[in-house]
Amino acid sequence: MAPTVALLAVALSASLAAGCTGHGRDDDHRAPHRTPAPTAPTAAGSPLAVKIDNVPAARPQTGLEAADVVYVEQVEGGLSRLMAVYATRLPRTVGPVRSARESDLELLRQFRMPVLAFSGAQHRLLPLIDRAPLRAEPPDEAPGAYRRDTGRAAPHNLYLRPAALLPSAPGGTALTTGFRYGPAPSGGTSASSRTVRYPAARFTFTWSAGRGGWVVAMDGTPTDTAGRGGPAPATVVVQHVRIRTSRYHDALGNHTPYTRTVGSGRAEVLRDGRSFDALWSRPTAAAGTTFTAPDGSRLDFAPGQVWVVFVPAA
Template sequence: MRSRSLGLTAALLSAALLLTGCGGGDEKKEPKADPTVESAVPDTWPLTGEELPEGKSAARNHPVLVAKIDNTSSASPQVGLGKADLVFEEMVEGRMTRLAAFFYSQLPKEVGPVRSMRGTDIDIVSPVDGILVTSGAAPITKDRLARAGVTFIEEGAEGFRRDPSRSQTYSVMADLKVLGKSKKVDEVRPDDYFVFGAPEDLPAGKPAKAFDVDFGNHTTSWSFANGSYVNETSLAGQGDEFPATNVLVIRVKASYAGYEDLANNRVYDSKFHGKGKAQLFHGGQVIDATWRKDGPNGALTLQAGGAELKVPVGRTWVELLPEEGSVALKR
């Protein structure tokens, strides 16, 4: 039995060596990846879905810059909104609102008045690795942003200035061209903020020529005219208004941030991850929907009637509305 076992082992070893010799001793190599596959940068802007001229790329050597802009009467006139790609309106202290204006396709020389950050901004900027442009923040907020890996540039850096014609609190202005140069990155296009589509992709909605979005101590009023939504309560300078193709209302949970402002008003943070109800306003119609976003870095997805809801190409104003807020359609 032992001699038969040794003979069998020798035979198997010889066969293995023969096969190795036939293979030249090389391990099987994986086929080389085709460099043309999945390497092309989409020829659309990531925050609007708008097409670029043929041969142009949306990759830039600067990140998405997100300016925190005051949205009270003391901010008038707001500067730079006309060149923003995307705007979020979020609730802050006293149930007032503040804007997070996204700039990527254009970096204006002046935006403002620039104000402080909030914890809400983590969920807002993370999907595109946006860098916040801010006057500062409370220590508790800075700590939260640092732990979340969010980068910000605050007053004191080159590119900020004070406008002497404005009151002290509302005088911080920022030059995004200078700030963009200070944060140069490899030319990589950010991910799309929305799943973009065409108006004909939308399901049937109901008429919505005008509506109010009430945060509790601030109401933003919208009307539809000439193919876009007009912010009737905008504080932007004349000709510098944000041209909203879409208004997207996202219902979120807002909670006490753990501190008060200088006037002892509670500061609130909104939770822009998880899921909830939504409304998409486009073309004078409104579509009831639901939203989902898995964690701060997650992509936002919308559904209506059990199917994916795509945001029409164009500039979008997002109302990050607390659940206790209200939307009122006006006839």
């Protein structure tokens, strides 16, 4: 890292002091050099991925209802963090924005040169972000894209203006997730709700026929994204994955869980008020994830927003 960039990064570290638990410091808020933009226009097929805070002090979040896909991952202290991916529409504001994790780099490899908005990262992770096939846009690289909400306490008050990073939504072709959408399969079991628990966080998805989706509650409180009624994803995936301890840790010494999204395993797919057993497969980091029924047939998702919740495999 060049000396000038290093000085700016140190300044950013002080200004974006954050706590993974909501009251301590985040890993490190220095940001890498900007990865050179691709020669083709970014809007031609590169989605926007935003790391979003999910401790109680960060709620209600803004812009979640506009995401095409929301990934839920476990972080330090048994808490959770979100990654929202936008391709078909860009909301006016998204946030609160927080720091990136090592697992994000593997997860984002499925997209073509995605734009990653995040507040910073642990300093040892910065070189990996710099070399990853993505366009990193933290606040010190794109200061005009971010603002602080004076009505909230730091570090839960950093918000992104997506239009400052992408001129327009790239469209559905940018969602190279491997997901397939279509009519509901036969079978499954009736499901009115499903709760997923982390050591220090929980999510409950409750089917709403009126909204045609699963109403989200976090830690027992219904989600309300800044007065918009909260997201109600048409499909919720509970994906059982390998989660190991990474070599990176936060300022308090808590090691970051590494969520392995390449491989295969079990999953549960919730759609149309029913739960379907499934198997997931992602053979390489550059590939999307496919979901099949136990008989090997492709399992289609309901058209609309998808939430993927990563949980430890048994």
